[in-house]
Amino acid sequence: MVKRLIFLTGSKYKVNTDLLQLQNSDGYSVVSMIEISMEEAVQLCREGEKLLPEEKKAIVNERLKMLVSYAKKHSAYFRKLYSDIDENNFSLEDLPPVTKSELMKCYEDWVTDPDITYDGVIEYVNTPIETRSSYLGKYSALMTSGTSGNPMPMVRDSYHNIIHGTLIQTRFLKNVDEHILDPKYNKLATIIFTDPSVSSYSSFLKVKALNPDYSDNMLAISLQEGSESIIKKLNDFQPDLLTAYPSTIGPLISAAEEGRLSIHLKAIGFSAEVLSPETRCRAEAAFNCPVLNNYCSTEGGEAAMACKLGNLHINDDWVIIEPIDKDGNPVKDGEWSEGIYVTDLTNYVQPVIRYYMNDSVKITRTCGCGMNLPIMEINGRVLEEIQVEGKRLSGLVILHSLHEVKDLYTYQVAHVSEGCFELRAEFANGADKEKILNDFSRELNEYLLNNGCREVTVKLSSEPPRHNAKGGKIKEFVKGF
Ligand SMILES: [Zn+2]
Known part of the structure; x- marks a missing residue:
């Protein structure tokens, strides 16, 4: 029914912008699902690795233009957000950024297929994997992990x-x-x-x-x-x-x-x-x-x-x-x-x-x-700001000195009480733990003193970093009191 949307022809990079419309039973044009064969996808991806900057820019612009015009047509959320955007003449920077919390407030306006509902996706992802096929017969769906607030369904x-x-x-x-x-x-x-x-x-x-x-x-x-x-x-x-x-x-x-x-x-x-x-x-x-x-x-x-x-x-x-x-x-x-x-x-x-x-x-x-x-x-x-003695400090700066330390695999810095931080870490065999701890303690205290805070004690914990119960990822900075 619907043919490919974007492909490369011959040795020159061209974009086919034929967007075919499907009609639902009421005669309205709905989702124009884009189809692409595996062979075409392989060719595009292989060639994409070697594109010169100006070739890539042209292709990316064309892909963006089509996505934006599609979103404007089929997503109520983007139609409103992009009401001032001229689809034929805009740059990426003209498009207002979006956040998860805004999008979650109007999930069903965000998606471009009116058959998709928030409850429907949630029900689908909670169905045992062995017993389910695709969502609505054509989509895959999954949830974001819960490390940054509420999980969000993605179709x-x-x-x-x-x-x-x-x-x-x-x-x-x-x-x-x-x-x-x-x-x-x-x-x-x-x-x-x-x-x-x-x-x-x-x-x-x-x-x-x-x-x-x-x-x-x-x-x-x-x-x-x-x-x-x-x-x-x-x-x-x-x-x-x-x-x-x-x-x-x-x-x-x-x-x-x-x-x-x-x-x-x-x-x-x-x-x-x-x-x-x-x-x-x-x-x-x-x-x-x-x-x-x-x-x-x-x-x-x-x-x-x-x-x-x-x-x-x-x-x-x-x-x-x-x-x-x-x-x-x-x-x-x-x-x-x-x-x-x-x-x-x-x-x-x-x-x-x-x-x-x-x-x-x-x-x-x-x-x-x-x-x-x-x-x-x-x-x-990037961490939320960290509060020490009521002062707001950058979590990124505090952790930065641990980023490329020899023999240190993983770390978590825990602010365990007002004047005390704990380093939970996985070390390589033969790691000089004392040195790693002292270096970190010195840099942390330097940063705290520079920001008008008192010196703190930094201890090495006997525990490894603790995993977040949801999503399994380690939070690099935790507050324990
Ligand atoms: Zn490389």
């Missing part, structure tokens, strides 16, 4: 799913066995919060349900188990691919270095949290395999993926990341941002256009791997 159309799936195949898995995620060919182990409301675990269950004959090739281990039990299970299972949160991998790296964990991985994958360069290098060496790492979100999809050199390249032909300061002004390349606006050029059913997220990132442009995609470093979720 994705097949266009989003095909493009983002192809990005995984062509860019994320570029340097590994192309079937690495497929339980037909490989044994997959994951250390995860075994709670079906956590999106990565629900994806795991979905793959398992789709491959009933190979379910023995998939093992999920709860990250709340002790590391000895995890090591034993991994030794018994002998996975080809291990996926984990960066914060859970420290004890396993140590065990592999000591020979207590003996597995022969084709790849190790990380997700959800920031992977520090130190953890990446140690994992690569300890398991002697490529490290897969990406930066994605339920809202924006597959925004960036690590190349063979470990740098995160932004898929900026499909997902636009705009680093911004605290007032929403653009931040230059090479400087840390306080947040970002994300635009997913592929989701036509629940459009994500200049959507605010509180991630601190830094964009640079060149990498030795040969891909013409910008590199992004990520410094984690």
Whole structure:
């Protein structure tokens, strides 16, 4: 019924803007679902890696223009928000940014298909994975993890799913066995919060349900188990691919270095949290395999993926990341941002256009791997301001000195009482914990004194960082009193 929306023809980059309309039974034109074949998606993604800046700019502008005009036509929320926007003559910066809380207030105005309801999506995502097919017969749906307030449902159309799936195949898995995620060919182990409301675990269950004959090739281990039990299970299972949160991998790296964990991985994958360069290098060496790492979100999809050199390249032909300061002004390349606006050029059913997220990132442009995609470093979720002695201080500054410390895998700074902070951390074997603690204490106190606060004591906790019960991510700063 409906043919492809965007494709590249011949050697020149052209965009086909034929937007075909579907009609519902009442004769109104409704969703014009965009279809694209896997072959076309693969071609677009492969070519996208090599586009010259002016070619990419033209294609991205065209994709944005179509998304905006579609959103304006089919989403009551965007129709109102963009009432002053001339669809044929605007730039990205002209579009007002949006926030999760605003969008959640009018969820059903936001989506472009009138059959989608908030309650309907919630009911769908709460149906057991084994028994459900697609939402409304055509969409996938999932919830954001609960780390920043209330979970939000996200509906994705097949266009989003095909493009983002192809990005995984062509860019994320570029340097590994192309079937690495497929339980037909490989044994997959994951250390995860075994709670079906956590999106990565629900994806795991979905793959398992789709491959009933190979379910023995998939093992999920709860990250709340002790590391000895995890090591034993991994030794018994002998996975080809291990996926984990960066914060859970420290004890396993140590065990592999000591020979207590003996597995022969084709790849190790990380997700959800920031992977520090130190953890990446140690994992690569300890398991002697490529490290897969990406930066994605339920809202924006597959925004960036690590190349063979470990740098995160932004898929900026499909997902636009705009680093911004605290007032929403653009931040230059090479400087840390306080947040970002994300635009997913592929989701036509629940459009994500200049959507605010509180991630601190830094964009640079060149990498030795040969891909013409910008590199992004990520410094984690920017924290709310931290209050010490009634003064408002930047959580980012307090944690910054821990970001690239040798032999430090994961950390959490807990403000446990008025004059006392605690460092909860996972260290590498042989780490000089005393030095790491003293360095951190010195920098923290310097910052506090500079801001008119009294000196504080910083202790090393015997506990590792505590996981957030929802979503499984570690909050890097917590207040404990
Ligand atoms: Zn690279």
